[in-house]
Amino acid sequence: MRNSNRFIVVTASFLALSFLVAGCAQQRVTRYGHVIGLRPEKIEEYKKLHADVWPDVLKMIKQCNINNYSIYLGELEKGKYYLFSYFEYTGDDFEADMAKMAADPTTQKWWTFCEPCQSPIQTRKEGEWWASMEEVFHYD
Numbered sequence: 001m002r003n004s005n006r007f008i009v010v011t012a013s014f015l016a017l018s019f020l021v022a023g024c025a026q027q028r029v030t031r032y033g034h035v036i037g038l039r040p041e042k043i044e045e046y047k048k049l050h051a052d053v054w055p056d057v058l059k060m061i062k063q064c065n066i067n068n069y070s071i072y073l074g075e076l077e078k079g080k081y082y083l084f085s086y087f088e089y090t091g092d093d094f095e096a097d098m099a100k101m102a103a104d105p106t107t108q109k110w111w112t113f114c115e116p117c118q119s120p121i122q123t124r125k126e127g128e129w130w131a132s133m134e135e136v137f138h139y140d
């Protein structure tokens with residue numbers, strides 16, 4: 001291959017890689033935070049459930065474009081326990097992905113074990129189980 005052709009091939013490869021990296025770097029991420037109460041008598045049960053989450057539940061979470069998902073437990077007032085969840089959504093249609101998850105029979109069964117442990121917040125919006133929280137600060 002002549003040097004000028006080699007230069008063109010290398011330059012084209014570099015540009016293609018640059019566009020690929022730029023496209024990946026621009027993936028849209030929306031962060032979500034939610035809170036719900038946890039019944040004190042159900043704390044150990046809830047921890048056990050989440051120490052061994054069913055593989056098909058985890059697969060559905062991933063299929064619905066949810067990443068970096070965490071749930072935290074805290075006693076915010078004496079005897080009052082709360083769960084805080086955080087996740088990042090990378091899809092294009094949050095409502096459709098959440099409907100897909102809600103329609104999944106395995107996820108529905110999983111929720112039958114989790115929901116009795118939880119105590120929804122009185123001020124949650126209509127239709128919510130976990131109360132949505134507003135992001136007021138983020139640092140990358």
